[in-house]
Amino acid sequence: MKTRDKILLSSLELFNERGERNITTNHIAGHLAISPGNLYYHFRNKSDIIYEIFLEYEKLVDFYLDIPEDRAITLEDLTFYLESVFDGLWSYRFFHRDLEYLLDSDRRLRQDYREFTNRCLAAISRIFEKLAEAGIIQPQPDELRSAMSLNVWLVITNWMAFLKTAHALEESASLTLNELKQGIYQVLTLEIPYLTPEYRERVMALREKYRPRLPEAAEMEGEALRKKG
Amino acid sequence: MKTRDKILLSSLELFNERGERNITTNHIAGHLAISPGNLYYHFRNKSDIIYEIFLEYEKLVDFYLDIPEDRAITLEDLTFYLESVFDGLWSYRFFHRDLEYLLDSDRRLRQDYREFTNRCLAAISRIFEKLAEAGIIQPQPDELRSAMSLNVWLVITNWMAFLKTAHALEESASLTLNELKQGIYQVLTLEIPYLTPEYRERVMALREKYRPRLPEAAEMEGEALRKKG
DNA sequence: CTATTATTAGAGTATATACTCTAGTGAGTC
DNA sequence: GACTCACTAGAGTATATACTCTAATAATAG
Numbered sequence: 005m006k007t008r009d010k011i012l013l014s015s016l017e018l019f020n021e022r023g024e025r026n027i028t029t030n031h032i033a034g035h036l037a038i039s040p041g042n043l044y045y046h047f048r049n050k051s052d053i054i055y056e057i058f059l060e061y062e063k064l065v066d067f068y069l070d071i072p073e074d075r076a077i078t079l080e081d082l083t084f085y086l087e088s089v090f091d092g093l094w095s096y097r098f099f100h101r102d103l104e105y106l107l108d109s110d111r112r113l114r115q116d117y118r119e120f121t122n123r124c125l126a127a128i129s130r131i132f133e134k135l136a137e138a139g140i141i142q143p144q145p146d147e148l149r150s151a152m153s154l155n156v157w158l159v160i161t162n163w164m165a166f167l168k169t170a171h172a173l174e175e176s177a178s179l180t181l182n183e184l185k186q187g188i189y190q191v192l193t194l195e196i197p198y199l200t201p202e203y204r205e206r207v208m209a210l211r212e213k214y215r216p217r218l219p220e221a222a223e224m225e226g227e228a229l230r231k232k233g
Numbered sequence: 234m235k236t237r238d239k240i241l242l243s244s245l246e247l248f249n250e251r252g253e254r255n256i257t258t259n260h261i262a263g264h265l266a267i268s269p270g271n272l273y274y275h276f277r278n279k280s281d282i283i284y285e286i287f288l289e290y291e292k293l294v295d296f297y298l299d300i301p302e303d304r305a306i307t308l309e310d311l312t313f314y315l316e317s318v319f320d321g322l323w324s325y326r327f328f329h330r331d332l333e334y335l336l337d338s339d340r341r342l343r344q345d346y347r348e349f350t351n352r353c354l355a356a357i358s359r360i361f362e363k364l365a366e367a368g369i370i371q372p373q374p375d376e377l378r379s380a381m382s383l384n385v386w387l388v389i390t391n392w393m394a395f396l397k398t399a400h401a402l403e404e405s406a407s408l409t410l411n412e413l414k415q416g417i418y419q420v421l422t423l424e425i426p427y428l429t430p431e432y433r434e435r436v437m438a439l440r441e442k443y444r445p446r447l448p449e450a451a452e453m454e455g456e457a458l459r460k461k462g
Numbered sequence: 463c464t465a466t467t468a469t470t471a472g473a474g475t476a477t478a479t480a481c482t483c484t485a486g487t488g489a490g491t492c
Numbered sequence: 493g494a495c496t497c498a499c500t501a502g503a504g505t506a507t508a509t510a511c512t513c514t515a516a517t518a519a520t521a522g
Contacts, residue, residue, distance in 0.1 A: 026334075029479080041481090041502065042501070050480070105330075148422070155384070158387060158419070169332050236469075258510060269510085270470070275469090
């Protein structure tokens, strides 16, 4: 693998683990056992590394949020969108943590991120529209649909911060992808009142799959597993 | 005013304006025209300053989110809660910006913040309960009420970040309290499907008051004002 | 007035951070 | 074998940052 790509990969990994603020260019170089000079041969500065990582993130999400125009949407599609978005959020989880600072330090990033958000909001809104067309949710007036899409976005982008700051995460226990995906439960909560009777059961069952387990329950389950094994 | 209090006040002001990450203890001392030594006489370190500011924030929100047990809740109460929460968010707006880093750097703060969040969630849930008792919204099963309260919290705490990162804020234009309070529109959006017919109109009217204005519209209004003046 | 305590100034320090500069190396080309 | 050129090492630098230390001054108590 090329040094340039290794830098991007290591940076992402370190940023995700310890936060962009806590990782310096020297850390990255050290982690790869290359010299700072080498790193700066490939990237003008730290911002450039972050910007390229963002471009990957953007590409990923844009790819997954490509809503088909030619066919109706299914519940499986919805699951796929939700899973994909949270997967993306997970893979680039450092990004939202220091978002404001990052955007303040890089104008390109600010501009691109703004457009990215708008595309995401449009995609969410489009999904709502198609869910209504498919008879999964009731149709909504434009204004309500926009506001709801925005709420979905707010819940999605803030769910991880909530887990990391407010949840019963003890010192050692770090966040897992599974916990993150409990955000899907929260998102589906938003849609409950709009579900059509025909689909209500099925969506509620889907939601149930992402219900957060109480830490004690999870522990007991682990206990049971250990006893079994 | 005591030097100690001046330090807290200036820190809050500078943090809010430029972000905690961008403000050093030397900046704070410089801004007050006191020496770093003086600042460190009053506070052991930067974390301590932040912690004390958090305690103020906590006290403020706890005070406003004290839900009366002895009487029914009104729509005016709801408005008051929402306004107060966003006022608090505004006054201590630096806090949520760098939340994760701050909690990582200070165990006390992490612990206290966790409890704080839980109190807030409980208060929101309690408000929903009393809104149902008052016949403003339909009663909900416990599980749904919890999930909805959490969504309200996620929307509230992430609204500012959304405005700062994704909204059409141009370079110079900085966030205003009024824009922030458009978050109330988003929160009330969550409640729409649960409103009782008796209160529906009134809540929708309340919500309308916080509807975001398009930048052009706001500008035109400003234009009109300038022409008048 | 004296002794003590609270407060302050200001120079100073250890470390970190982002980044630069110079001197290469090694693989391929003519 | 000379040359190019992408790539790399590693020492070095300017600045920032959080924080310390000493000495001095104001405030207060006995």
